[in-house]
Amino acid sequence: MRRAFLNRVNEMIEKEKDTVFFTVDIGMWAIKESMEKYPERCKNVGIFEDGMMSIAAGMAKAGLIPVIFGIQPYLIERALEQIKLDLAYQKFGANIIGTGASIDYSKYGYSHYCPEDLHIIKAIPGCEFIAPGTKKQFLQLFNQTYRNNHPTFFRISDYPNKIYDPDVEFNKAVVIKEGKTATVIAVSVMLDNVMEACKDKDVTVLYYTTLEPFDYQTLSKYYNEGNILVVSPQFEGSLTFDVVKAFEGKPVNIREVSFKREIFRNYGTCEEKMNYYGLTKENIRLKLDKLTETKNGIICR
């Protein structure tokens, strides 16, 4: 996904004179030629994510399309007030592409993890949050949004889906399959595991890559007695408000397969972490079985 993004950057800088790409000291290997050929519009800008958000807003004010590349927690958590005031409050657009996702830098420790990203960005009205599941989907979503004058955050992961790769559209969930006993919300890189766990189950699977704004309309069509399973590679609870809002006035029974809210102090591989926190097809199946066994009318067990 990262490679696809940086290739797209090269093309964008070459062809579109009103675009600017700033990287915070990562990924230069893939854009070396563009950096040499267009040093003003394609550069390794410096290690200052917070100030850079303000700089990006200032560039957007003067009519440029800024694209910023960095590591997810530094782009989002370090720069939160700049995101809120300089981008969202002033209504200036920028494309912020973060690598690392929740735990891609598994051996680096919690400084490099960002399971909070969705929850944080959802707290700032006007921001968009996109989590593609494959490189094809990244390109589709980037091309649909990068000129829309909103602060748009792209969460790119080094661990994409390998089997399922449907076409996606900004702010639209994809109905992967329809069933009657529950609705499973598969987020981003969790689609392969969801499909493996649900293959013989009579459930609806909705695939979400745009998480803010949230496609309430599609979800609201698949109530399925209020049995909702959220499978998301973020902190648990990141989409709870959206699920409740989609079914406003109706009881919902939500279960989750997502990261437990704690400071991760373990290392190992990304796969080990996914196993430890239960983001596996086995656990999805287990939760789904429990969900479809529960009686109706009980909210959020």
Next chain:
Amino acid sequence: MQTISKKLRKTALYLSYKCKDGNLQSVFSCLEIIWVLYDKIMNWSRKKANDENRDYFIISKGQATLALYPVLIEKGFFDFKDVANNIGKFDSRYCIQTDLTKFEGGIENNAGSLGHGLPFGAGTAYAKKIKNLKSNIFVLCGDGEFMEGTMWEACLFASSNKLDNLFVIIDDNNSAGSMVNMFDMKQKLEAFNFDVRKVDGHNEFELEKVFCELKLLKNGKPKAVIAKTIRGFGSETMMKNDIWFHKSPDKFELEQLTREVEAL
């Protein structure tokens, strides 16, 4: 004090009285700076408020926004009665800070939290360079604001990218002194490869001279003007009593402070 300085102060006082809020000490310390920029220095007029080649005034020390409204009123961009009758009201365009989304030009940024305006202005200055446009970007900062790390990030960015169209004006009213020792700001900024000048921030003639001189220096270096000012300048009461950092006048105080401004 010049007639215009008195007039601007009286307008600021009245606006603060009407909206029952404000940071008048900080407003009074920078009125001459803003006036000189709009009246003598910037390529800006009411008709050019959306011109791509205009100069930009970015207010980074947002607590002094009540100093910007009087200048824009005087320049015919805002109507005095409109501002005075609406400032701070529920549906108003005007508040103690600014919200550019409510205006078609004239207000260039949303001020408020410190440390945002300078990097924002640096981004605009950079964009103007890329687009080969002539705009200069003037950013008014507080001396205390330079405690924020993003200010120095912006300085690094500005000098590394040779933004000689960026003018940083420090309203040095010694706010920082009660908290930290900023030591020699001129030396610091020169170390960041800025052209730096010191000036009496209440002397319009000196301000004009320094800005004119710096505008001619197209040498790849960003510019900084350290303007020595006095909090509450123009009112004996405000200069003596720091309660006026955040206080609005009642009717009696409005009359008293207006008399003080007239007398100076």
